[in-house]
Amino acid sequence: MRLSRRERLTGRAFLVALALITLLPFVSMLSAALQPRGTVPTGLAWPADPQWSNFVDAFTVANMAALLRSSLFITVGVVPVSVAIATMAGFGLGHLRVPGGRIAFGLLLIGLTLPFEAVVTPIYYQMRDLGLLNTRWAIVLPLIGLYMPFAVFWMRAHFTNVPQELSDAARVDGSTTWQLFWRVHVPLARPAIASLTILLFLWTWNQFLLAIVLVDDATERTMAGALGAFQGQWGTDQVLLCAGSLLILTPTLVVFLIFQRHFISALLQGSLKG
Amino acid sequence: MTRAARWSGWLYVLPALAMYAIFVLRPLGLTFQYSLYHWNGIGVARWAGLDNYLTVFTDGDLLKIIGNAFVLIIFFSFIPVGLGLLVASLVRRASGGPFGTVVRTILFLPQVIPLVAAGIAWSWLLSSNGVINQLLRAVGLGGWARAWLGEFDTALPSVGMIGAWVLLGLCTILLVTGMSKIDPALYEAARIDGAGPIREFLAVTLPSLRREIGVCLTVTVIAALASFDIVYIATAGGPGLQTTVPGLEIYRLAFAQRQVGLASALAIVLMVLVLVCVLPIQRLTRGDKA
Numbered sequence: 001m002r003l004s005r006r007e008r009l010t011g012r013a014f015l016v017a018l019a020l021i022t023l024l025p026f027v028s029m030l031s032a033a034l035q036p037r038g039t040v041p042t043g044l045a046w047p048a049d050p051q052w053s054n055f056v057d058a059f060t061v062a063n064m065a066a067l068l069r070s071s072l073f074i075t076v077g078v079v080p081v082s083v084a085i086a087t088m089a090g091f092g093l094g095h096l097r098v099p100g101g102r103i104a105f106g107l108l109l110i111g112l113t114l115p116f117e118a119v120v121t122p123i124y125y126q127m128r129d130l131g132l133l134n135t136r137w138a139i140v141l142p143l144i145g146l147y148m149p150f151a152v153f154w155m156r157a158h159f160t161n162v163p164q165e166l167s168d169a170a171r172v173d174g175s176t177t178w179q180l181f182w183r184v185h186v187p188l189a190r191p192a193i194a195s196l197t198i199l200l201f202l203w204t205w206n207q208f209l210l211a212i213v214l215v216d217d218a219t220e221r222t223m224a225g226a227l228g229a230f231q232g233q234w235g236t237d238q239v240l241l242c243a244g245s246l247l248i249l250t251p252t253l254v255v256f257l258i259f260q261r262h263f264i265s266a267l268l269q270g271s272l273k274g
Numbered sequence: 275m276t277r278a279a280r281w282s283g284w285l286y287v288l289p290a291l292a293m294y295a296i297f298v299l300r301p302l303g304l305t306f307q308y309s310l311y312h313w314n315g316i317g318v319a320r321w322a323g324l325d326n327y328l329t330v331f332t333d334g335d336l337l338k339i340i341g342n343a344f345v346l347i348i349f350f351s352f353i354p355v356g357l358g359l360l361v362a363s364l365v366r367r368a369s370g371g372p373f374g375t376v377v378r379t380i381l382f383l384p385q386v387i388p389l390v391a392a393g394i395a396w397s398w399l400l401s402s403n404g405v406i407n408q409l410l411r412a413v414g415l416g417g418w419a420r421a422w423l424g425e426f427d428t429a430l431p432s433v434g435m436i437g438a439w440v441l442l443g444l445c446t447i448l449l450v451t452g453m454s455k456i457d458p459a460l461y462e463a464a465r466i467d468g469a470g471p472i473r474e475f476l477a478v479t480l481p482s483l484r485r486e487i488g489v490c491l492t493v494t495v496i497a498a499l500a501s502f503d504i505v506y507i508a509t510a511g512g513p514g515l516q517t518t519v520p521g522l523e524i525y526r527l528a529f530a531q532r533q534v535g536l537a538s539a540l541a542i543v544l545m546v547l548v549l550v551c552v553l554p555i556q557r558l559t560r561g562d563k564a
Contacts, residue, residue: 011364012373015446018361019380022443025395026383028405032398043405085289092286099280104291111298113548115500117521118541121528122304123297125315145297148290177282206388208503209521213529224388224503231394231507238398245394249387256386260379267385268448271493272486 026246033058033243041238051239058244061234066219067226068251070136071205074222077140079200082147083193089148090155091181095162105156111149116209119146124213138214139222143207147200154270158192159185195266198259205252223248308538315534326539336540339518340547342430343499346519347551349434350441350498355490358445362453363479381443389440393507396436397423400508423509429516436504441497445490452486453479488559492552499548520544 032041034050037057058064093101119142127138162185170180186193204222211225218229227248234241256263309326313319330336384392399405400422407419422432456478464474480487502521505511511518511526520540527537 008365011361011366014361014364015377018357018442018446019377021439022380022383024405025392025399025439028399029395040403042403043399043408085293088286089290092283096280096283096286098283098287101283101287104287107291107299108294110302111294113496113552114298114302115496115521115541115544115548117500117502117524118305118545119298119301121308121524121534121537121541122301124529125304126297126301141293142297145293145295148294148298152290181286202386206390208388208390208506209525212506213525224390227388227390227394228507231390238401241394242398245391249391252386252388253383256383257379260375260382263386264378264382264447267382267444268451271444271448271489 029242029246032238033246035239037237037239039239041242054239054243055247058240058247061240062226062230062244062248063219064247067221067223067248070220070226071223071251074136074139074143075201075204077136078143078147078204079197082144082151082200083197085144086148086151086196087155087186087189087193088181089152090157090159091185093152094156094159095164095167095185096177105152108149108152111146112153114146114149116146120209120213123210127214134215134217134220136215136220139207139210142210142214143204147203151196151200154196155189155192158189162188194262195269198263198266199270202252202263223252305538305541308534309542311535313534314532315528316532319535322535326535327543329536330539330543335515336523338515339520339523340543342515342517343501343519343544343547345430346434346437346498346501347495349431350437350501351491351494353434353438354441354445354494355449355487357442358449358490359479359483359487361446362449362483363475365450366453378447381447383443384440385444389503390507392436392440393504396432396439397508400432423517424513426513426516429509429513433505433508433517436508437494437498437501440504441494445494448486448490449483452483456482484559488555491555491559495551495555496548499551500544520547 028044031044031046033054034047034052035041035045036047036049036051037054092098093105098104123142124133127133127142132138132141166184167180170184175183206224207222208224208228211221212228215221215225218226221229227245230244230248231241234244308319310322310324311319312322312325330340401407402419402421404422406422407416410416410419420428422428460478460482461474464478469477500521501519502525505517505519505522506525509517511522521544524537524541524544527533527540
């Protein structure tokens with residue numbers, strides 16, 4: 001396609017401008033985080049004497065070690081189980097085509113656009129009755145259920161496209177359904193499973209509403225929930241708030257930069273299908 | 275496959291369905307049930323019939339709150355999709371090479387960080403000493419400088435801009451990616467027919483990107499109507515009710531004011547509003563495939 005040089009350059013200029021706008025908040029937070037404690041920072045000013053020690057302070061004050069442990073616990077509780085049962089359900093609905101599967105799928109579709117706010121109140125009372133309020137389980141269990149519509153939808157879409165002949169061949173060899181699932185279909189579904197894992201990891205790590213409603217103690221929450229508590233406590237100390245926020249963001253950013261390609265394709269596919 | 279084998283397939287579906295039933299369907303049913311009662315969360319519930327719904331649709335404050343969510347759509351949806359389309363039609367082809375990778379990675383950052391972080395960062399940028407005011411002063415518009423999130427007239431648009439910042443990258447990349455799949459011959463043909471850039475956009479770009487636009491609108495409209503995190507962090511709904519949105523009001527009514535019935539009615543209304551807005555978008559943009 002022929003595009004004039006000028007058009008191409010304007011396009012690029014726009015992209016660069018967008019990228020700069022995207023980066024601006026991070027840079028501004030960094031500049032504030034490096035000012036001396038107790039001063040009132042201005043938007044964007046490189047400090048004469050950058051106070052990197054603010055990050056050390058924030059690490060202690062925010063109790064980062066405990067926060068990381070908590071988020072990891074929640075993620076490990078939610079993601080593998082969700083991926084496993086969603087993969088099985090996607091296989092059952094998309095490939096085995098169980099009788100009445102359409103009804104089950106229809107029920108799941110109701111949840112696809114459901115705002116979490118619509119169910120958070122009953123979940124609160126449910127968790128209270130189970131005696132799980134203020135424990136991480138109060139976040140873990142509902143999240144697994146809340147992820148099912150998207151996760152099953154996602155895995156079903158994959159399994160619907162796998163040719164039936166593949167299973168027929170394996171059946172002739174005398175495989176049971178489980179062997180068929182585990183040895184033939186799961187290995188083939190690996191890319192879909194990987195993307196789903198990435199998406200659920202992000203959503204869990206960043207889950208805020210359930211964390212603030214169901215758990216009071218910030219060190220028992222997700223990273224996003226902890227960040228909310230940190231802002232509540234240190235909101236007036238702009239320097240420390242910026243240092244702490246950047247610190248709390250670091251694990252996500254590191255993981256994102258390492259798996260950047262996978263994250264982007266997962267997010268793109270995720271929104272295209274969702 | 276035998277009949278028994280097909281039925282045994284339910285064993286694969288059941289765990290997922292059970293978790294869904296326990297933690298989504300049952301709560302959803304309960305939300306609906308609560309919505310028909312006056313209940314403070316502790317004492318005995320009193321039957322209310324449709325009273326709570328009546329309140330949602332007649333109370334001036336609640337209507338304003340629902341209206342705020344619709345105002346946010348302008349910022350969360352129209353700005354990112356509009357700008358994204360503009361950039362996509364200028365760039366045309368997703369750039370490969372290091373330039374493309376770097377730009378994509380940066381534009382995706384807001385999708386990766388929690389919305390809470392976006393809220394904290396922008397509260398700082400939009401504060402009196404923040405970068406936005408600093409920039410305004412630098413270009414001689416110091417008179418415009420203000421505490422953007424604290425003033426009555428600017429609070430809601432400022433919250434909206436935070437959402438726009440979060441969603442801009444995702445929309446742009448979705449649209450640019452969709453753009454690179456369009457057959458270049460269509461543009462050649464349009465140019466030969468003497469179409470200007472605007473005709474070209476209307477006749478080729480817009481129809482070809484229907485699906486991607488649909489996706490962007492769906493994602494962003496849900497994000498606007500069901501917004502919570504950003505508002506909670508950036509303004510807590512203030513000043514007054516200027517930036518209160520349904521999600522925040524549900525949280526407040528249910529857990530601070532102990533009006534569980536009214537909170538639940540608002541929750542059901544919010545759920546229905548999301549469906550009413552999203553279903554037509556889906557129908558319009560994927561009609562041929564469903």
